[in-house]
Amino acid sequence: xxxxxxxxxxxxxxxxxxxxxxxxxxxxxxxxxxxxxxxxxxxxxxxxxxxxxxxxxxxxxxxxxxxxxxxxxxxxxxxxxxxxxxxxxxxxxxxxxxxxxxxxxxxxxxxxxxxxxxxxxxxxxxxxxxxxxxxxxxxxxxxxxxxxxxxxxxxxxxxxxxxxxxxxxxxxxxxxxxxxxxxxxxxxxxxxxxxxxxxxxxxxxxxxxxxxxxxxxxxxxxxxxxxxxxxxxxxxxxxxxxxxxxxxxxxxxxxxxxxxxxxxxxxxxxxxxxxxxxxxxxxxxxxxxxxxxxxxxxxxxxxxxxxxxxxxxxxxxxxxxxxxxxxxxxxxxxxxxxxxxxxxxxxxxxxxxxxxxxxxxxxxxxxxxxxx
Amino acid sequence: xxxxxxxxxxxxxxxxxxxxxxxxxxxxxxxxxxxxxxxxxxxxxxxxxxxxxxxxxxxxxxxxxxxxxxxxxxxxxxxxxxxxxxxxxxxxxxxxxxxxxxxx
Numbered sequence: 001x002x003x004x005x006x007x008x009x010x011x012x013x014x015x016x017x018x019x020x021x022x023x024x025x026x027x028x029x030x031x032x033x034x035x036x037x038x039x040x041x042x043x044x045x046x047x048x049x050x051x052x053x054x055x056x057x058x059x060x061x062x063x064x065x066x067x068x069x070x071x072x073x074x075x076x077x078x079x080x081x082x083x084x085x086x087x088x089x090x091x092x093x094x095x096x097x098x099x100x101x102x103x104x105x106x107x108x109x110x111x112x113x114x115x116x117x118x119x120x121x122x123x124x125x126x127x128x129x130x131x132x133x134x135x136x137x138x139x140x141x142x143x144x145x146x147x148x149x150x151x152x153x154x155x156x157x158x159x160x161x162x163x164x165x166x167x168x169x170x171x172x173x174x175x176x177x178x179x180x181x182x183x184x185x186x187x188x189x190x191x192x193x194x195x196x197x198x199x200x201x202x203x204x205x206x207x208x209x210x211x212x213x214x215x216x217x218x219x220x221x222x223x224x225x226x227x228x229x230x231x232x233x234x235x236x237x238x239x240x241x242x243x244x245x246x247x248x249x250x251x252x253x254x255x256x257x258x259x260x261x262x263x264x265x266x267x268x269x270x271x272x273x274x275x276x277x278x279x280x281x282x283x284x285x286x287x288x289x290x291x292x293x294x295x296x297x298x299x300x301x302x303x304x305x306x307x308x309x310x311x312x313x314x315x316x317x318x319x320x321x322x323x324x325x326x327x328x329x330x331x332x333x334x335x336x337x338x339x340x341x342x343x344x345x346x347x348x349x350x351x352x353x354x355x356x357x358x359x360x361x362x363x364x365x366x367x368x369x370x371x372x
Numbered sequence: 373x374x375x376x377x378x379x380x381x382x383x384x385x386x387x388x389x390x391x392x393x394x395x396x397x398x399x400x401x402x403x404x405x406x407x408x409x410x411x412x413x414x415x416x417x418x419x420x421x422x423x424x425x426x427x428x429x430x431x432x433x434x435x436x437x438x439x440x441x442x443x444x445x446x447x448x449x450x451x452x453x454x455x456x457x458x459x460x461x462x463x464x465x466x467x468x469x470x471x472x473x474x475x476x
Contacts, residue, residue, distance in 0.1 A: 035387060059437040059471045060387055060425040076391065076421045080429045 004327050005070065005369045006335055007051065008343055009038035012361035014053050016041075016071040019356075023333055023347040026356045032074060033065065040322055042108045043369040047115035052134065054105040054120070062104055064120075066134050077134030081105070081122055084141035090124065091153035100124050100144075107322060107365075109164035111171070121161035125152060125178040127190065140190035143176065147184045147193050148213050155180035155216055162321055163217070168224040175220060175230065175245055182215040183232070185245050196245030205235060205281075219321040221263045223270035231273055231300075233263040233321070238275055240300055251300025256287050262324035266349060267332040271299035274326070274334060274350060276319040285316035293336065295350050309353030310344060317342070322365035329370055337363030380411055381466035388426070388469065392419040397466060406461035408440060409452035426469060439470040 006017040013031025032038075036055045044050040049070040055063040062081065065074040081102045089097035103123040111117035116133040126144055128137040143149070143161075152159060160179045167173035172189040175196065182197040195212050203209035205216065216235035223229065232239040232248065237258050239248045252258035257277045266272035273296045279287045286292060290312045292305040317340035327333040334346045341360035346353045378399030384392070400418065402410035409432070416423045427434050432452065434440070440447045442460045447467075450456070459465035 057387070059385075059435070060391075061435060062424065063391065063421070079421075079424050082430060 002329060003371045004329070004333065005043070005048075005371055006325070006343065006345075006356070007041035007043060007053075007071070007365075007367040007369070008337055008360065008363060009041050009053070009322075009365040010337075010341070010361040010363050011037055014038035014041050014055075015357075015360065016051075017343070017356055021329055023329075023345055024354075028357055029071065032071070033063075036063075037104075038364065039104060040107050040365040040367075042110055042118075042367050044110040044115045044118075045112045046110070048369055048371060050110070050115050052108045052110060052118060054108055056104040062102070064105065064108075064134050078130065078136050081120070081128055081137050082139070083126060083144075084139040087126075087141075087144065088150060090149055090159065091151055093154065095153075097150075100126075100149075103158065106160045106162045107164060109166060112166060112168060113171075119164045119166070119174075121164050121176060123158045123160035124154075125149070125159045125161040125181065127161055127164065127174075127176055129190070140186075142191060143184055143186075143193045147178075147181070147195060149181075151213065152178065152181045153214075163220045165220050165222060165230065167227050169227070173227075173244075177217040177220050177232075179218075180214065180216045182213055182217050183220065183245050196241075197248070198246065199241075199248035200234065200239065201237065201250070202235065218261045219263050221265045221273075223265045226270045229270065231263050231265060233260050233275055235259065235281060238263065238273075238300060251296075253296070253301030253303060255294055255303050256292075256305075260319075261321040262319055262336070264324045264326050264334065267326055267328040268330075269297065269332075272297045272349070273300060274324065275303075276324070276336060278318060284318045289313055289315050291315045291317065291338070293334070293346075293350055293353075306346070306350040306353070308351065309346070309355075315340075320364055322367075323363050325366045325368040327368045327370045333368065335366050335368050337366040339363065378414075379463045380406060380414075380460065381463050382411065382415060383466050383468045385469065385471040387471065388422060391425065392421050394419070399463075405455045407453050407455055408447070408450055411456065411467060412452075437472040437474075439472050441468040441470055442466065 002021040008015040013034040015030035039054045041053045051067040053065040087100035092098035107121040109119040120128040163177035165175040185196040228244040264274040291310045294303040317338035323337040325335045337343045339362040343356045378401045382398045400414040402414040
């Protein structure tokens with residue numbers, strides 16, 4: 001019997017939620033690592049019972065936890081994230097140089113084929129890799145040195161590397177996104193990097209609206225069958241690239257607002273996209289107190305609100321960048337987690353929604369594994 | 373379960389006890405002289421998962437929201453190589469590792 005396992009990271013612990021393919025009745029396990037911030041949990045596509053969790057907190061720092069039994073038991077693995085060499089400085093909020101300092105792991109991206117290979121996107125922004133199941137972590141420093149890292153400046157949420165897109169078939173090709181810096185691409189497994197932000201327009205946010213670096217990219221997504229097409233939710237604007245990030249164009253179209261955090265692609269329809277419009281950068285909640293996921297079935301520009309089962313009054317939660325996921329069952333399921341502690345599932349591609357849970361701590365991340 | 377051995381007694385906050393799977397106090401035999409540095413060296417050698425959780429991996433600076441108390445005194449600002457009070461070194465008093473108050 002097919003089913004799903006949803007991995008939910010919150011401000012105060014991690015949760016594992018399972019259901020069969022109907023996605024109606026849920027078993028909720030957790031909290032794991034109670035009291036800690038779980039920025040992200042992810043499962044290995046190569047070995048689905050291998051799960052990863054980024055556990056952090058202001059008091060006791062960073063831990064990485066690994067489960068090899070689908071989340072029943074966990075063990076801490078390596079937690080030493082040392083920047084390569086002398087990392088130098090980046091720009092601080094006041095424009096002065098500030099030493100590069102590790103704060104936390106925002107995102108873990110397991111290899112699609114190797115269960116011992118996993119990438120970690122961290123704050124202060126850098127990309128690390130483990131090839132030994134998380135025991136040790138090594139930085140890929142060329143991203144900072146060739147991506148003009150000394151001029152990166154944190155946004156209000158911190159200077160984080162939050163998105164790692166691994167090419168579905170070519171392990172040397174990786175895109176990453178850094179908050180308030182933009183997209184960077186390598187075609188040689190991280191030896192060299194180049195910015196990939198041409199066509200982005202951040203007027204009103206950047207002094208040079210079309211600068212090569214400095215765009216506040218919030219999230220990237222792609223369909224594995226079309227690796228050169230990448231979708232983006234930017235600080236403002238929803239965008240797409242059809243040449244692997246060589247050029248971008250805006251596809252916000254008729255969205256009520258094009259500010260938001262997550263973006264996702266339907267498992268079986270490469271031109272069907274999902275975003276959660278948020279009022280503005282100064283009001284991080286949905287417009288009109290209505291939580292609406294918007295879907296485009298034509299690759300952008302034309303969007304429809306999805307509301308059935310989602311709160312349509314007095315709703316002022318946010319959906320953070322890592323808090324949307326899509327399963328690969330025949331009827332593609334869509335999942336979102338909110339800063340109000342709700343995790344919603346739509347088992348039919350967004351037409352109908354229901355809450356799996358309503359009262360968790362603020363949700364930081366949602367991932368889903370399709371189990372067959 | 374093996375009874376705890378060692379002279380120096382260390383108590384840890386709940387988060388770190390759970391992380392290291394520790395019940396009760398930790399007993400350690402750090403290198404002489406008994407200092408914050410040698411006690412933490414011994415603690416991390418016994419429980420490697422605590423590396424980075426009390427002090428920085430590389431600089432060994434105390435994490436900002438960690439405190440060290442003993443004899444009803446705050447020893448957090450003691451130099452890492454300064455000898456700890458005799459009561460701690462001889463185990464008459466435990467060294468308490470504390471998660472600082474968050475305020476609010």
